[in-house]
Amino acid sequence: MQWTKHNEQAVYSNRWFSVNLADVELPDGRHLDHFLIRLRPVAVATVVNEANEVLLLWRHRFITDSWGWELAAGVVEDGEDIARAAARELEEETGWRPGPLHHLMSVEPSNGLTDARHHVYWADEGEYVGHPVDDFESDRREWVPLKLVPDMVARGEVPAANMAAALLLLHHLRLGHDTLP
Secondary structure: OOOEEEEEEEEEEOOOEEEEEEEEEOOOOOEEEEEEEEEOOEEEEEEEOOOOEEEEEEEEEOOOOEEEEEOEEEEOOOOOOHHHHHHHHHHHHHOEEEOOOEEEEEEOOOOOOEOOOEEEEEEOOEEEOOOOOOHHHOOEEEEEEHHHHHHHHHOOOOOOHHHHHHHHHHHHHHHOOOOOO
16 A cells, blocks of 8 residues: 655754655545654764674663664765765764775664665774764763674664664674574
């Protein structure tokens, strides 16, 4: 079944996002008002070192009042290349400049409410260039063994679905097996 959008108008807008209201027709002919959030693309990046440790940030999210492990991430600026944005965010938030980035995945974390696409990249080398400029983004930054990722996700220590999916895929790609029963 496909829903048909007849029109859409902005209710609120700023440089980060807009909240829109759409008139949507259901397959049976009924109409409903549907709110949606339009966002810029999000670029995400990390480094996995030779010891198969992944660079993570431990941070608090005030919206959900939760702590968890995440990858460096941020919005792509107007006209900015997505991979470049991912490298920029990684350096700003961790102090590590990645080597050549590899595209890992692109996901839509909440496509029933928003059009946000998160583009995840990783590098297998990086260079520490100094204390992170955006050190307020996280409580700490650590190299975490990839072999621990499935258990961390299962315990809820990686609460963001996009981050959990990316870390589990990196675990699979780098270690090639599951550690879950």
